[in-house]
Amino acid sequence: MLPLILEDVSFAAGGRAIIDRVSCTFTAGPRTLILGPNGSGKSVLMRLCHGLLTPTSGRIVWRGSRDDLRPRAQAMVFQRPVMLRRAAFANVTYGLALAGVGKADRDERAREVLDAVGLGRVANRPARVLSGGEQQKLALARAWALEPEVLFLDEPTANLDPAATREVERIVDQIHESGTKIVMTTHNLGQARRLADEILFMSGGRLADHAPVERFFAQPSTAEAAAFIKGELPWT
Numbered sequence: 001m002l003p004l005i006l007e008d009v010s011f012a013a014g015g016r017a018i019i020d021r022v023s024c025t026f027t028a029g030p031r032t033l034i035l036g037p038n039g040s041g042k043s044v045l046m047r048l049c050h051g052l053l054t055p056t057s058g059r060i061v062w063r064g065s066r067d068d069l070r071p072r073a074q075a076m077v078f079q080r081p082v083m084l085r086r087a088a089f090a091n092v093t094y095g096l097a098l099a100g101v102g103k104a105d106r107d108e109r110a111r112e113v114l115d116a117v118g119l120g121r122v123a124n125r126p127a128r129v130l131s132g133g134e135q136q137k138l139a140l141a142r143a144w145a146l147e148p149e150v151l152f153l154d155e156p157t158a159n160l161d162p163a164a165t166r167e168v169e170r171i172v173d174q175i176h177e178s179g180t181k182i183v184m185t186t187h188n189l190g191q192a193r194r195l196a197d198e199i200l201f202m203s204g205g206r207l208a209d210h211a212p213v214e215r216f217f218a219q220p221s222t223a224e225a226a227a228f229i230k231g232e233l234p235w236t
């Protein structure tokens with residue numbers, strides 16, 4: 001599927017430009033974190049990449065063709081994932097069934113990913129009674145089971161305590177190591193340092209910096225990025 005190419009992409013709503021002429025390329029391999037203060041356009045940019053929103057102008061190209069978006073090639077996990085009214089195990093197998101995976105294979109895959117994220121012991125528990133951290137791990141397992149080429153994560157630890165956050169980060173690393181491209185939004189500088197290979201820094205709907213993580217933190221190329229790293233930009 002990759003590369004994913006954004007060409008002068010803008011998105012407006014209610015007469016306001018939310019994304020302003022963003023151009024960048026996502027390639028396989030490096031973990032890409034989209035960093036920036038609240039309201040900078042991070043989540044909207046991710047929804048555009050995932051196809052949940054359509055650009056007002058510009059275009060998004062997958063593998064050289066605007067229409068080459070194959071089933072199961074990408075998945076997305078949100079801040080507050082929706083849990084189906086069924087057991088954790090069935091939450092995973094349901095998505096696999098929709099993707100056309102046979103019952104024996106989907107049951108095996110579901111057990112595999114639930115064990116990998118540490119939820120094997122609660123596989124038969126209703127998903128909606130799990131803790132917030134467990135629900136986020138289940139959402140990751142549900143997406144990982146599909147073996148996507150690209151996994152979009154929209155601030156998946158925003159509502160979690162530090163222990164649950166580290167567990168989710170561990171799972172994200174596992175998914176990356178399995179060969180899935182990670183694209184993730186955050187406004188957490190520590191998390192960006194821990195997880196990122198490259199940073200896209202958003203400010204006011206614009207792409208203000210795009211750099212390897214070491215260079216971004218050591219030598220930010222814009223005053224906006226430097227101010228954010230120092231804690232001088234507003235969070236909202």
